[in-house]
Amino acid sequence: MGLKPKPQVLFGRKEIEAAVSRLAAEIRGDYHDKHPVLIGVLKGAFVFLADLVRQLDFPLEVEFIRLSSYGKGKESSGKVKVVQGLGSNVKGRHVLIIEDIVDSGLTTTFLIDYLGKKKPVSIRVCALTSKPSRQKLPVTIGYLGFTVPDKFIVGYGLDSGEEFRNLPNICFIGGDE
Numbered sequence: 494m495g496l497k498p499k500p501q502v503l504f505g506r507k508e509i510e511a512a513v514s515r516l517a518a519e520i521r522g523d524y525h526d527k528h529p530v531l532i533g534v535l536k537g538a539f540v541f542l543a544d545l546v547r548q549l550d551f552p553l554e555v556e557f558i559r560l561s562s563y564g565k566g567k568e569s570s571g572k573v574k575v576v577q578g579l580g581s582n583v584k585g586r587h588v589l590i591i592e593d594i595v596d597s598g599l600t601t602t603f604l605i606d607y608l609g610k611k612k613p614v615s616i617r618v619c620a621l622t623s624k625p626s627r628q629k630l631p632v633t634i635g636y637l638g639f640t641v642p643d644k645f646i647v648g649y650g651l652d653s654g655e656e657f658r659n660l661p662n663i664c665f666i667g668g669d670e
């Protein structure tokens with residue numbers, strides 16, 4: 494048992510609530526009459542998605558997909574796999590991908606390509622956070638909560654080795670503590 498990293502708060506409850514409300518208003522404006530399918534990327538997006546959908550007061554569907562891109566470390570392996578696929582067809586639907594974080598952009602790029610082959614009418618990305626300093630592939634994020642620095646983010650659904658998903662704040666570990 495080594496010393497455990499102590500998460501430092503980057504964005505607290507109030508800021509998160511404000512960001513989720515802002516995103517919900519933007520999404521409502523664009524999708525209220527489109528009956529979209531929101532696809533949450535497991536596991537990291539589960540808290541964000543749960544908060545977001547409760548602010549969307551129009552017909553929509555929720556699906557989940559589970560991808561793996563990271564091995565055991567914190568660096569992307571570059572190879573993305575679908576670990577758990579969609580439960581329904583998105584052909585002819587408006588798809589909104591709900592991501593926890595866009596880091597290198599590899600995962601999101603893979604997912605847009607993967608879902609695109611299923612012939613939806615449209616695909617956009619809604620991401621809780623983005624780390625532009627680390628981006629390797631250009632990803633257009635239609636709805637973005639926060640831009641984050643080049644630190645490892647945990648909390649509000651995001652983990653480090655399956656720990657910290659239950660923290661209510663968006664935090665970082667390592668670096669400046």
Ligand code: 5GP
Binds near residue numbers: 537562652
């Ligand atoms: P990508 O590098 O492909 O954009 O990011 C792949 C995945 O790595 C993200 O969806 C997320 O699950 C994970 N990831 C990337 N950066 C971070 C981070 O700072 N914190 C956590 N917890 N996961 C991250």
Ligand code: MG
Binds near residue numbers: 534537538592593600
């Ligand atoms: Mg993810």
